Amino acid sequence: MSVPKPDTDSRPRRLSARQRERRQRITSATYALLAQHGYDALSMKMIAEAAGVAERTLFNIYSSKDALIATSTHERAKGIIEEAWNLASDEGIGFFLSLSETLARITIEEPEVARALAPVLINHADLVGLNEIYRRYVGRALAALVDQDALDEEDVEVLTSLFTMRMVSAVNLWASHTIADDNLEVHMRLAVCQVLLPHVRGALAEWAQQEARRCLSMLTGREHKFQT
Incomplete structure (x- = not known):
């Protein structure tokens, strides 16, 4: 059906x-x-x-119940990613950092809602239309990196899917209490670096390496300030 x-x-x-x-x-x-x-x-x-x-x-x-939950979840996810886009310092890496901050912040501000919807994002991703949302915004951000000659255009599609999976995975790990509130944004920023590193080049690759090390240091207890 x-x-x-x-x-x-x-x-x-x-x-x-x-x-x-x-x-x-x-x-x-x-x-x-x-x-x-x-x-x-x-x-x-x-x-x-x-x-x-x-x-x-x-x-x-x-x-139907499926349509109700799908629509509600879609609208919430779209609102979060649109807010991240509007707050981003630029349409490239700035968007990914804004997405990490915005998604982590709203998740922690609305823990009951986030935990209720976390399994929906995994088990009913197609129904929710999550890939469509990420393709629109993440795809645009990756296209900006292509324009900067930091990324090949042929990598955009697979990276869009990887970003979707990693953000959803981070929220689900948080929902299962595997990731603490204070570490959620750090995990998301680390995921950004891990997705980008095998594909980007030049100054962006150097930044991603440094940021990944900084995030790992924070997760192991050392204090570092984010540098964007």
Whole structure:
């Protein structure tokens, strides 16, 4: 059975204040129930009751539990990566550092939501459309490195996939308490370096080597300040 993809239209229809408030209640209820019961045990009836809406209304909006969770997760992931893009100092390596900081910060600020959605990002990545989001923004950042002659264009596609996997992996390791809050951004920055190092050249390769050593030192207990 095919499952509806999340609505990724860049021009969504305008919602009234009441509709936005209702969708926020639905999203909040979904996250809370996911954290409590897990993906498989969660039902549309449970979400409707917790959100204070009719179950029929919920189905009219999202059509299925899978579509609801996919859309909610997609919108959250897209919001995080868009914020990282807007905060980045540049469209190249600056974006990857901004992504590490932004994703780590929001994950730690919203731990219940992040832990509830972490397995969804692994088990339902295609449904969420995560690769599409990363392809749009990570692909643009890697293209900027190509323009700087620091990377070959033929490497962009595989590196985009690697970045997606490494960021999702870091969040899931954090969700399982393998990575501490204070170390999450460091792990993500280290992942950036590890993905780039076999492929980049010149000054960027030198920076990635130095930054990787700095991150490893921080993770082993030595104190270093980030240098961007």
